[in-house]
Every structure is written in C-alpha cells, then in structure tokens.
Amino acid sequence: MASSVLQYLKYQYPDIRVLYVEDEKVSREKLLRVLHRRFAHIHVAIDGVEGLQLYQKYKPDLIIVDIKMEQMSGLEMMKRIRKKNEKVQVIVTTAHDDHEFFIQSIENTVNHFILKPIDLDLLLQAIQKSVYQIQLEKELEKQKNLTRTILDFQDNLIFVIENSEIVEWNQAFTNLTGIGIHKNNPTTYQSQFIAPFFVEDPHYFYPKDKGRWMEEFSMNGRNVAKVRFRGPLGNDFNYVMKSSAIPGTKQTLFVLTDITDIEKESREKEHIAMLDPLTRSYTRQKFKEILTGEIRRSDQFHRSFSLILMDIDTFHSLNNQFGHPAGDKVLITISTIVQQRIRECDMLARWGGEEFILLIPETDGPNAVVLAESIRSIIEEYHFQTIGRVTCSFGIAEFTPGKIKSELLEEARQALTVSKNNGRNRVTLYTKTI
Numbered sequence: 001m002a003s004s005v006l007q008y009l010k011y012q013y014p015d016i017r018v019l020y021v022e023d024e025k026v027s028r029e030k031l032l033r034v035l036h037r038r039f040a041h042i043h044v045a046i047d048g049v050e051g052l053q054l055y056q057k058y059k060p061d062l063i064i065v066d067i068k069m070e071q072m073s074g075l076e077m078m079k080r081i082r083k084k085n086e087k088v089q090v091i092v093t094t095a096h097d098d099h100e101f102f103i104q105s106i107e108n109t110v111n112h113f114i115l116k117p118i119d120l121d122l123l124l125q126a127i128q129k130s131v132y133q134i135q136l137e138k139e140l141e142k143q144k145n146l147t148r149t150i151l152d153f154q155d156n157l158i159f160v161i162e163n164s165e166i167v168e169w170n171q172a173f174t175n176l177t178g179i180g181i182h183k184n185n186p187t188t189y190q191s192q193f194i195a196p197f198f199v200e201d202p203h204y205f206y207p208k209d210k211g212r213w214m215e216e217f218s219m220n221g222r223n224v225a226k227v228r229f230r231g232p233l234g235n236d237f238n239y240v241m242k243s244s245a246i247p248g249t250k251q252t253l254f255v256l257t258d259i260t261d262i263e264k265e266s267r268e269k270e271h272i273a274m275l276d277p278l279t280r281s282y283t284r285q286k287f288k289e290i291l292t293g294e295i296r297r298s299d300q301f302h303r304s305f306s307l308i309l310m311d312i313d314t315f316h317s318l319n320n321q322f323g324h325p326a327g328d329k330v331l332i333t334i335s336t337i338v339q340q341r342i343r344e345c346d347m348l349a350r351w352g353g354e355e356f357i358l359l360i361p362e363t364d365g366p367n368a369v370v371l372a373e374s375i376r377s378i379i380e381e382y383h384f385q386t387i388g389r390v391t392c393s394f395g396i397a398e399f400t401p402g403k404i405k406s407e408l409l410e411e412a413r414q415a416l417t418v419s420k421n422n423g424r425n426r427v428t429l430y431t432k433t434i
Contacts, residue, residue: 012038013131019043019060021051021077022093023069027116031064034120038127048072055081060088061134062127067094078110087137089130093118113262129155157239157256160246161214164191167251176231199228199236214252217243227256238263276350278328279335287349291359291405298361299401306368308358309395309412310338310375313424315354322387330390334379341375357412365398365429372396372427380425391425398430 018039022028023046035042043058045051049071055063063081065074078090095116111133112126136153157176160168166179166189174180177197179189195210205225207213217225224242231237239256246253274286282290291307298305312318312334319327331354338348338356351357360368372394384390395416397408415430428434 011040014040016062016131016134017041017043017058017060019045019051019054019058019063019065021045021048021063021065021069021074023047023066023071027066027118031118031123034123035064048074048077051077052080059085062089062091062130064091064093064127067092089134091123091126091130093123115262115265155258157254157258159194159254160251161191161254162249162251164214165189166191166193173256176229176237178232197229199230201228204228204238205241217241226259229256236260279331279350279356281335281339281356282347282349284349284351287347287351287357287359288405290347290349291408294359294361295399295403295405295408298399302401303362304364305399306360306363306365307397307399307408307412308360308368308372309351309397309409309416310356310358310372310392311394311416311420312354313391313393313420318387318390326386330384330387333382333384334390334392337378337382338375341378342371365396368396368398369427369429376425376427393419393424394427395419396427396429 016039018035018041020028020032020035020042021044022031028044028046032042032044041058041060043054043060045054047069048065051063051065051074052072054060055077063078065077067074074092081088090110091112091114092110093114093116111130114123114126133153154170155172156170157173158168158170159166159173159179169179177194179193191214192211195207195213198206198210198213200206203226205217205227207216209216217223223244224240227239227241229237229239237258238260239258241254241256243252243254245251274283275281276283294305297303312330315327315330318330331350335348335350335356338358342348342358342360345361347359349357349359360371363371376392376394379390379392382390393416395412395414395418397411397415399408411430414434415428418434419426419428422428
C-alpha cells in the first residue's frame, strides 16, 4: 500500500488523465517518455478512430493530438469530441504551417499549437498551462465565483458585448486595449471602442464602416476571421477572432487567439523555401509561379516585360580545374553582382546548375539588352579569387500580349544558344530570324 502511494506521488500531475494520439512511431515513443515522467494516467492511440474510442472510454482531461493522420485526422476527431465536451484541453502538434489548418483548429477550440519538430520547452509550457486550466475548471464545478480568475488566466483576448456595450472582458484584453485599467473609475464602453484597434490589411478582416464592425464581421456567416490589431506600443498583432452568441442571453462572446508568432514562423519558412540555399536567389519553381502571374498581369494591361536567361561560360571546366567549392563561390558572387545591379521589382532565380534567369517588368527587349550588357560587362571585369576571369552569355526574350510561358522561355533559350554558338560572353535578343 505504501509503495502504491509513493508511486502515485512521484508524478508531477497525478490526477490528470491524458489522451495522446500520434501515428508516427518514433515521434510517439519519444514524446511518451516525456509524458510518462509527468502523468500517471496516459492512454495512447495511433489514429483518430482509436483516439475517439479511448476518449469515449476514459474521458481524459487533456488531449495531445497530431493534426494529420491516415485513419481519421486530429481535426475530425476533435470535431466529434467537442460535440460531447467543450472544455477538454487540446494541444495540437503539427508539421503544417497552412493558415487554413490553424483556423479550422481554432474553430474546434484548440488551446495550444506546437509546430514540429517539437520544442520541448514550448510543449512543457503548453502542458503546464493546460493542466492549470483543467484544475481551474474542476474547481469551478465547486466554486462558480472563480469565473473571473479563469478568464484572466486565458492568453486569448476575451470580451462580451450586449446591446452594443462591452460588458465583460479579461486581463489580456485590458493589456492590449487599456479598457478598464482604472477600476476605481467605472466607465461604460461602447462596441465602437474596439474599432480604432483594427489595422487595415488586405489579408485580414477590416470593416468598411467601423461603426458597424460587428455587423460586417458576422456577414460572412462563419463568425470567424483573421484580424490585425494595433497594440499599445504601436506594434501589430495577428489574431483569429471568433464570436458566438451566449445561449439564453443577448450577449455575444468574442475570443481572439494570437497567431502572430505562428504566422511569422510560417512566413519565414515560406521565404526560405522559395530561395536557392546557395545563391539566395529564387528557386526555379518559385520563378515559374512569379512568371505565370506576370504574364497574366501583362496580358490584362497590354504591357511588355522581358526575360534574360544567362549562363556561366565553361562552368564545368572551371569546376574540374579549380574544384566545386570555387565553383560555388562563382555562383554566389555572380548572383550577388546581378542582385546589386537590378531594381527591386526585378526577379532573379537560379534556373539550373550554372544558369540564372531574370524577369524584368515593364521593360522591352532593347532596354533589357542594355541591362544585360551592363551585367555582362561587370562580370567580365570582376576578378574572381583563384580563378581570375569569368564570363557569361545572355539570351533575351520580350513578352508581348498573347504569348504563352513555354513560348517565351523557349525564345530566351534560343537566344542564349545563339550567344553561346557565336563565341560566348555576349548578349542576344530573340528575333524570328534567329
């Protein structure tokens, strides 16, 4: 009996029941070692179907679940669980940075997101917050007067509006807006109080008439949207804002979940993914996306632009003679030279091993020749360490309305071939006589 008590007391959270759902074996076993040191009651499932069965059997307090699994996704599992229990704490682990996943998750009242690979410190912080929330909820069953404490504990911004008046809010909302900061001087706050905090951004909800922001927000029928709010120090924060009518009252609850860091990390990953790791120019795939958009825009407005395809002359011989590290330095240097020479609106990408491609908006063929000649000249005059002189050949194609992407790229390729065949280190503009 004594040994059982000691075994029970060794856990950090002996009374919390956990359901852990993860289909990837290595990740599952690694995290289980962490969980077993903290929880006495852990139930493990390998997919959403088994997870749902275990939830129905054991009614856990905390669910840790991966978003995407083969049998049933974590989101689908949570949709079904939320129909039975709106209060269970949920920590989502995900390798996905798609914003739609986050919005779907928040709609299913996910409490914390942890991006893979899992940062253990962030996970433990999320677990600690979830466990504390669970303990508060359990205590709330005994003492209803803890409502204020629970609201203030939330990291989410929470406020309640009734008859166009803000009647309730939590500390996080006070920290952002300053509402209620002078508690000894009660003030009535109208819903329009929130309007100045909206920041205009085409990717976020922004009311056309700030005086009717609530009506505009509910017009999409989903009562959920991404919003941008101005913070007290002038910095902007990104949230998913969700509203819900409180049953039996005329009140509307608003909950804002901070996704600023998630979106920042997502943008950073997206930016890294679109760049060639060696030359820091765009990748071939990203350039194709940019080119598709530029063709559509130029076709619509009957404007021209040019492509410059450039190739480092005798690059394979340079690699063989001086080694690949020296060849890599040549690629990096040439990418830097070009990026310093072009405008901000121009796009440079690594097209192949020793090939680069430039998209020059609002520029016809003759002007693109001028630019290419200047780049060719700079590269020719540059002294490359250990190698000396390096030259490049250029092929230029001008877009005219009606021309398709494959046709434009082939014209640039043909022009480059002419430059290579005519002795290299020269610029050729495509014409039908080539």
